[in-house]
């Protein structure tokens with residue numbers, strides 16, 4: 001696939017040999033964006049040194065003391081040194097919020113040997129992300145053992161009862177601009193923030209709204225995309241930076257003085273709970 005800007009239209013050439021021309025091309029192709037790779041080959045996903053395990057548990061499969069202690073209506077945290085787990089209720093299979101059908105969602109972050117975790121039982125390494133069903137049993141067993149050792153018993157129960165754990169390597173990604181003539185990047189294709197802010201879906205939606213607004217107020221596509229880029233590049237960079245600061249205390253290797261200061265600032269439970277998934281400043 002290739003994409004090219006031009007004075008009258010942008011051109012996309014696909015692998016099947018077809019060529020498409022359009023007034024503009026919006027690349028909303030996610031964090032491994034091929035279009036971004038073409039336009040900004042020097043911009044790379046930066047693995048930050050830790051992963052997030054994620055899992056879902058049916059509310060009614062948890063013991064009563066755990067259901068009560070986890071305060072199902074609330075956002076619950078447990079913060080061992082350099083790690084964190086947080087959990088919250090989400091709708092059940094049929095999108096139901098009835099207690100009998102709700103599920104509990106948890107995410108826990110820890111420092112790991114990523115290449116080893118991405119290797120399945122046959123020895124194949126899934127560089128782009130391992131399918132959850134291929135995560136090795138010993139990796140899952142280590143994760144559960146860590147949960148039993150490090151976490152409050154209620155959270156340990158949630159971790160060990162989750163049906164299909166998966167993990168997400170955490171990346172930072174920033175582009176210097178989001179528009180290239182008639183081509184624009186949107187959402188994760190442009191900026192990937194660590195999950196601590198809980199802002200990624202909102203960021204993509206905000207990009208889409210800003211793009212619509214820019215195209216509505218200026219019929220010149222190039223100017224409209226340039227304005228969109230001007231506004232949203234600042235927002236994306238601010239979100240990535242804030243999420244990086246929030247996550248600094250989980251990194252074993254702090255890269256610079258700013259990381260060290262931020263790790264210290266967001267080390268306390270009060271600071272973590274005050275800032276996690278809070279979007280007011282953006």
Ligand SMILES: Cc1cc2nc3c(=O)[nH]c(=O)nc-3n(C[C@H](O)[C@H](O)[C@H](O)COP(=O)(O)OP(=O)(O)OC[C@H]3O[C@@H](n4cnc5c(N)ncnc54)[C@H](O)[C@@H]3O)c2cc1C
Nearest residue numbers: 028029030031034168186187188189198199200201202204
């Ligand atoms: C496990 C996990 C949990 C998450 N939880 C949260 C959360 O709780 N809150 C939150 O805000 N964010 C969360 N995120 C992040 C959130 O999912 C992303 O930030 C968001 O989906 C980005 O939206 P997007 O439209 O930019 O990209 P995506 O949702 O990644 O969509 C990109 C789309 O482009 C398609 N695509 C890619 N390449 C091509 C191609 N060459 N041709 C055609 N199609 C292509 C992909 O198949 C995909 O459908 C989570 C992410 C993960 C992985």
